[in-house]
Amino acid sequence: MKPAPFDYVAPATIDEACAALADAGGGATVIAGGQTLMPLLNLRMSQPFIVVDINNIAELKGVSRTPGAIRVGAMLRQYEVLTHETLQRDLPVLVQAVQHIGHHQTRNRGTVGGSIALGEPAAELPATAVALNATIEARSVSGTRQISAADFYLGPYMNSLQPDELVTGISFPDWPRNHIPLFRELAQRPGDFALVGIVGALVIDAGKISRAGLAWFGMGPTPIKASTAERMLVGQTLESIDPQTIAEEAIADTAPFDDQHASAEYRRTVGKRIFASALRDALKAGETA
């Protein structure tokens, strides 16, 4: 199928983009990498009056340090994450998550901001943002809002952005250099959305977990913060942690669904297992570190 007709603008600045969104009065759709939007346009499932292309906005690119955080520009392409030195060093879990997104060819266009703004519940980056307590920066003609990832996702493909707001960047709070990344995903084929996934990071100080940020994906209508597990982990010594027990409790936070690929019960059952196994591996890494 071919897209329904639409107008198109490609502003050069964030201000121009925000003005275009404001002018459209809710009839605009932003195109970043387009790797999800284009199929929706091609299927006529999305029929905007105007497409606002943010690919030409230089301000949206790049990675920067801000006090206490790493800020990733919304238009940072996924392939750029894979080889980005700062991210490899300071935010390795983001790199791991991106490795599992789509395919080489879609990562070459797909962006971090696009994936995070879209909020596919089984996708890697929204969950990573939730796990790491990231803040999503949204701009409109009326100003800038900082929205915590936990508050950003309202349902499948539904977020708390206003129709005239544009995601401009995502700030990931700093994690100490020695933090342990944790990532596990179960998908039937490479590039498929996860049947079950868990992502996050742990910090170990003097044999104890001092900080934990974890989130599930593919386990509910939105990425879900693994709050129970975080609570149970923080303050515990490594020896005292039984991953199996924590997984059993942690699953209570999830609300998986049935679809033609797997039942909710399958997702719960396997979710516990991959959680436990990912945690076990992370603790082992923590011991040797």
Next chain:
Amino acid sequence: MTAPGVKTEIGTGRYIGQRVRRKEDPRLLTGRGQFVDDISLPGMLHCAFVRSPIARGNILGIKTDIARDVPGVHAIYTQQDLAHFKADLLSFYLAAPDVEMTPLANGRVAYVGDPIAIVIADSRHSAEDAASLIEVDYADEDPVVTLADAARGAPVHPRTDNNIAAQMGEEEIDEELAAKLSSAPHLITHKVVHQRISQSPMETRGVVVSRDGPEELTLYITCQSPHLVARWLSLSLGLPEKAIRVIAKDVGGGFGLKNHPWKEELAVILAALKFGRPLKWIEDRYENLIGANQAREQEMTLQVAFDNDGRLIASHGDYSVNIGAYPQLPECNIAVHMFVWAAYKMPAYGFLTRGWYSNTVGYAAYRGPWAMESLIRETALDIAARRIGIDPIEIRRRNLVTLQDQPTTTCMEIPLEDITPAECLEKLLAHFDVDAFRKQQKTARDEGRYLGLGVAAYIEPTGAAGSIATMTGELAQVQIEPTGKVTAIMSTHSQGHGTATTMAQIFADRLGVRYEDVTVFEGDSSRGGFSPGAAGSRQGVIAGGAAIMAGDLLASKVKTLAAHLAETTVDAIRIEDGMVHVEGQPEKSRTLRQIAEIAYGEPDRLPPGFEPGLEAKYRYQPPPMTFASAANACVVEVDINTGFVKILRWISSEDCGTPINPSVVEGQIAGGLAQAIGMVLYEEMSFDDRGNPLAATYKDYMLPLISDIPTFEFLHANTPSKSVGGMRGVGEGGAIIGTPTLVNAIADALALFGEVPVDLPLTPAKLLSVIEGRDLVSPSLAPEAPAPMVAPIVTPTPAVQPASAPGKEIQIDGDWKMVLSTPVGPQEMTGHFETNGTALSGYLAAAEGQQSFTGIVDGNNLIFDLKVEKPLKITLKYNLTVEGNRISGKCKMGIFGSAKLTGHKL
């Protein structure tokens, strides 16, 4: 007919049997292929369809006025606008359908995606803009979606009694067979559920059609045989066949979907006839997944009785296939039963087989349409082996037909002379150390890793010609041009098969020229003669034989001329690398070009009676049946925490006779195996209870990727067949044998947890359910109670009840128009009956001829037998009942079971 003086064994030559590079590849690798969407004609317009969003209902109204105003729109047609054309949706057997079928919906829709209107516009974009603005009102009805629905739901087609489209075999198991089954030491009852499959050629369907005159058409269409498309269309439209030119140079895969046009293509053709400008329609992937015909969706229950040694005693199969609303193959897949035990020593078999209409998109072929036979048999054998306590390989060794056992005849009366599944299995076992694997399996199990070995064997009928109208021999035409180059025109057709390569290899070998100097043309119905192209693994066998015969005729012509010129005998002439040599007289060597120039241009130098030029043609009719055989093994690991399957190793041991090009052969096998892996693990076209397809993109219809397919190991047996050249065919086999091989490996890995129900695909959730002994598949919340099915309006066919005495009022004598529902479609005939007391005589007349019979009359009951020779020698036993002007009853067709007959007095 086998031509005299031809060795059937060609073996390997300079080119035959060699892995030469494909002639097709340079253009395809550089983007210079010509697929249907690459065609653009002057004045061409584009089409889009409006499709039904509901699975069943009446159309109350279609509003097109707003859509007509869309800029760039030229016309919008509904079925009403096309109704004046004669246009039949013929089956693959070229039979007219039993039920009403029209290119566009005729007041009623019968599946989600059913085309309702066609929009003609400047661009596909504009056509879709307009299509989205056409409003259709429906009176929604509850659809019949599944096989279970079909059995109890209201008939899909008005004026039919029930949803059975075709049925053969006996509804009650024969008493003698039942006794054998029930008294056997071991009786296995095994059910297989096969999901629905989308053939998914990477190039979707598409057509560009140009009306070139009142009854002349040029058609570019992605298809499996331009000749078959031309023949189908000429019959469908009632146009002369030669007025239709069909061109399909490159085709992006077919797999059974593209045998002949269907609703959409026919609608575009009619629209072009009406509108008068060239039209293009390229199916998009969404349309392909919801609106192109699909395959499989079968259920079968097989009972198999064994003695205490695991030897086969008897078997019964009950098979059903969901053929949707408008099937290309309105059939009950009799081949499943013909071949289920063909390679095994099975003493007795009975069956019931049915095809069911439903409110889903229609049924078409997919690589090995009868593959259920191997899937259910090979998985049943493994279950039996576990139950009886013998090794799965041993149970096969005890029951497979070996070369020593032949010639023999199967329980379904198929003659076997040289099948080699047992030999393929032994070759496989010589290559794969089963004992070592079993040790490794045990060690792994101790570590919590679950490995499994699956083995399967099968035979495949290939190269069929003569049993079905469309399945014929092949014509090869070859010439040495005055330049010395060789060109051939074939009716083979490649959708990846590489026939321009393999046929060129044959011509190069038989003519003694370089492969580089041979060009094979195909893909155009205006060249060559009729053939169904790619279907039933036939091209290597039949076209290969034709190419050998034509090549030899031409070589002999060259030799005759060369001998005459050199004043020597034909025996003294040798053609090599394009040079024609004379034995012992090197100075008299000539190039083929020199010979050709004389043959074409110097008639005075030709021998008396020599037809000028260097051209030959031959239509080859192969033996009635050729068989390929194979045995496969694969090793898997199943993760018992997730139910995920990893394929660790796969070995194919096959016998396709003479391999013309081993790389092409292996390519065919590998492609089939990959599709088998897709069927076992990933692919599924399912519907919700309103008949909405659940996979409308490739995100949800999961095709196997490079990471999902292992590297295959190949073993070749190369036992020549009795066809010219000794080829046995290759194409469908991988998709047939791969499926049970993989299922068996998974079942072996999980044997400790219990039997794995063969309900494809074997998703992680299904396997984890077996591992944990609980349901991890069903939705957790009870779905909303489905709307009650419409009360069945099934009127049972009246049982045949012969009157006790012939009544005076019954008028039997005279001519009757009758239709017999056979496995290859309805057969029309005229019955002429004459009665004399209880004696009956008469004849049945059909297009193929007329045959007389005698029989008896019992009241209004007519009983008579007729012997036929084709496709097999069988006796047809008719038992008909006359009621007023109507006649009905059954015809028992030997091993084919019974077929229904209906008719009326003329």
Next chain:
Amino acid sequence: MSKHHIEVTINGRRHTADVEARISLSDLLRDNAGYTGVHVGCEHGVCGACTVIVDGLAVRSCLMLAVQANGAQITTVEGLAAEDGTLHPVQQALLEEHGLQCGFCTPGVVMTLAALTGNNAKPSEQQLLGALSGNVCRCTGYQGIRRAAKRLACAETGEHA
């Protein structure tokens, strides 16, 4: 619907067009510029047949608007072989390894491999196979494609590097 004037370089040649905003790059390349070697297999970004190289990177041309390519350097499968017909190493490897059957997915496979092996890159076999998981082939069972990838990975880390 807005129309846009664009100028792109396709296989080294300048191409200008006035396109509706909704025209995809794949439709521009095929219908407007005549590069029919770009095959459209799904328009959902899954099959990979439409893969082309845009500014050095392999991308799905069905998932990009033509207008977005304004100013870009684009290479299609038609742009790889030398003018004398000598095949690109990727094409040659696929030819020799029987890496194609029907040829419909082939341009996407070629472009993915060409992008990864271009500019003196030295991809590992794993990297090539990983990227090829974005190219669906229904015919070959991927055997020849895998062999070609293996050979290209070796060649690039070996003497041709």
